[in-house]
Amino acid sequence: MYWKETMRQMNDIGVGSIIIVVLIAVFIGAVTAVQFAYQLQDSFVPAYYIGYIVRDTTIIELAPTITCLVLAGKVGSNIAAEIGGMRQKEHIDAMEIMGVNTAAYLVLPKIIAAVIVIPLLVGIACFVGIMGGYLSSVPTGLITDAEYTRGVRSFFEEYYVFMMFVKAIVFAYILTSVSAYQGYHVKGGSIELGQASTQAVVYSDILILLADYLIAILLTQ
Amino acid sequence: MIRAENIFKSFDDTDVLKGISHTFESGKTNLIIGRSGAGKTVMLKILVGLLKPTSGTIWYDDVNYSELNSKQVRQIRMEVGMLFQGSALFDSLSIEENIRFPLDMFTKKTKKEKLDRVNYCLDRVDLNGVNKKYPSEVSGGMQKRVGIARSIVLGPKYLFCDEPNSGLDPKTSIVIDELIRSITQENNITTVINTHDMNSVMEIGENIALLYQGELVWTGNKDDVLNSDNEILQGFIFASPFLQRLRNAALSKG
Numbered sequence: 001m002y003w004k005e006t007m008r009q010m011n012d013i014g015v016g017s018i019i020i021v022v023l024i025a026v027f028i029g030a031v032t033a034v035q036f037a038y039q040l041q042d043s044f045v046p047a048y049y050i051g052y053i054v055r056d057t058t059i060i061e062l063a064p065t066i067t068c069l070v071l072a073g074k075v076g077s078n079i080a081a082e083i084g085g086m087r088q089k090e091h092i093d094a095m096e097i098m099g100v101n102t103a104a105y106l107v108l109p110k111i112i113a114a115v116i117v118i119p120l121l122v123g124i125a126c127f128v129g130i131m132g133g134y135l136s137s138v139p140t141g142l143i144t145d146a147e148y149t150r151g152v153r154s155f156f157e158e159y160y161v162f163m164m165f166v167k168a169i170v171f172a173y174i175l176t177s178v179s180a181y182q183g184y185h186v187k188g189g190s191i192e193l194g195q196a197s198t199q200a201v202v203y204s205d206i207l208i209l210l211a212d213y214l215i216a217i218l219l220t221q
Numbered sequence: 222m223i224r225a226e227n228i229f230k231s232f233d234d235t236d237v238l239k240g241i242s243h244t245f246e247s248g249k250t251n252l253i254i255g256r257s258g259a260g261k262t263v264m265l266k267i268l269v270g271l272l273k274p275t276s277g278t279i280w281y282d283d284v285n286y287s288e289l290n291s292k293q294v295r296q297i298r299m300e301v302g303m304l305f306q307g308s309a310l311f312d313s314l315s316i317e318e319n320i321r322f323p324l325d326m327f328t329k330k331t332k333k334e335k336l337d338r339v340n341y342c343l344d345r346v347d348l349n350g351v352n353k354k355y356p357s358e359v360s361g362g363m364q365k366r367v368g369i370a371r372s373i374v375l376g377p378k379y380l381f382c383d384e385p386n387s388g389l390d391p392k393t394s395i396v397i398d399e400l401i402r403s404i405t406q407e408n409n410i411t412t413v414i415n416t417h418d419m420n421s422v423m424e425i426g427e428n429i430a431l432l433y434q435g436e437l438v439w440t441g442n443k444d445d446v447l448n449s450d451n452e453i454l455q456g457f458i459f460a461s462p463f464l465q466r467l468r469n470a471a472l473s474k475g
């Protein structure tokens with residue numbers, strides 16, 4: 001039962017979010033490239049640095065953080081509303097009576113699914129973001145294909161990829177557990193359910209940003 | 222057997238239950254009756270442990286239910302079936318999946334065995350061939366019956382029904398009452414039923430507890446009901462002028 005539920009959640013979170021994640025990643029990469037091209041104009045910094053900057057900002061910060069902030073809105077509010085609705089309609093009570101450990105059955109599959117799938121989404125976002133940087137700078141003539149490729153290949157640090165995945169896992173855990181908690185403890189009616197859903201997103205976002213800061217400090221010492 | 226000992230329950234500053242002590246016997250249909258708002262649902266939820274009493278103790282046979290840890294509680298609950306006042310069917314699962322849910326969670330039966338058990342339970346509540354429908358696609362009374370089917374699917378030792386008859390026509394009502402009584406007797410289940418349906422009281426009331434404003438004011442069986450001169454009980458049972466006239470006529474004839 002738990003395994004089946006985890007698979008279903010992985011499908012919901014992963015497949016259900018891929019379009020929005022890809023869309024956002026393309027634009028983030030594209031904008032980063034254009035902005036830096038503008039800033040580096042007339043400077044002594046070589047043009048191929050654009051590829052290098054896009055790659056590193058995407059890996060370290062943009063892909064994990066922006067993706068997870070967006071997913072907190074999409075997946076987090078969904079989790080809070082789903083579990084909260086079950087609480088209000090006495091579904092959770094009904095399961096409790098059967099002897100189901102509802103906290104484990106309803107929450108754990110979501111957390112496990114998210115911790116597996118969201119890092120994959122972040123990985124995709126990272127790749128797509130770098131492609132987005134290419135699309136906005138090479139065909140438009142800001143820099144050449146060779147320069148961008150050289151930039152992307154320069155000064156590569158595997159450690160940054162490790163940081164990206166640490167962030168993705170931590171953020172995934174935060175956004176699912178915070179949202180599930182909000183839904184599980186909802187009281188009252190549809191207004192409270194709406195509030196729980198909003199709070200799920202707001203608290204997840206705040207905690208993600210806070211965790212982002214802490215991880216940045218801890219992992220760059 | 223389930224025993225409630227001096228149960229008090231308040232929400233904020235309203236006292237809903239004020240010292241209820243009562244024994245619910247096994248193999249019998251134990252009824253909790255009382256007007257709307259008397260505290261029946263709260264009492265039932267305290268008996269199953271969905272609500273904590275402000276004070277007082279619940280005994281399941283000789284186990285102090287209030288002192289169990291959550292794992293032990295879950296152990297007992299695998300032997301508990303409950304029908305909620307609002308049915309509480311899982312609305313994104315089909316009726317078959319709803320009834321199969323406890324089987325999926327707790328048994329290692331094969332697909333075929335599970336389906337047979339589901340169909341047996343559906344048959345007992347007089348619902349055949351609705352397996353693939355969703356709860357929102359059947360009537361409220363049918364949802365109730367699905368709820369009953371789900372609550373008996375694991376063969377419970379303790380069965381709780383919150384208003385099993387509300388929303389049912391008189392005929393189906395009787396079918397459901399009979400069903401609950403027969404599975405209670407067949408399997409020696411401790412069954413607790415909340416109701417304000419007079420027919421049920423007079424048909425299956427083997428051990429009745431009357432709640433009035435949070436207090437237990439009368440206990441007895443269906444035969445005692447007619448002979449009792451407890452005013453609250455009489456006011457509750459013979460609430461309509463029609464029934465009062467009927468009763469007075471019967472009494473005056475001796």
Ligand SMILES: Nc1ncnc2c1ncn2[C@@H]1O[C@H](COP(=O)(O)OP(=O)(O)OP(=O)(O)O)[C@@H](O)[C@H]1O
Nearest residue numbers: 232237255256257258259260261262263264306417
């Ligand atoms: N969660 C709660 N918070 C505050 N008060 C509550 C709560 N649940 C029940 N009550 C109060 O307790 C009293 C008894 O409610 P209960 O639901 O037990 O009535 P009932 O006897 O089941 O009525 P009905 O026949 O209408 O179902 C009511 O006055 C209700 O307002």
Ligand SMILES: [Mg+2]
Nearest residue numbers: 261262306383
């Ligand atoms: Mg009630």
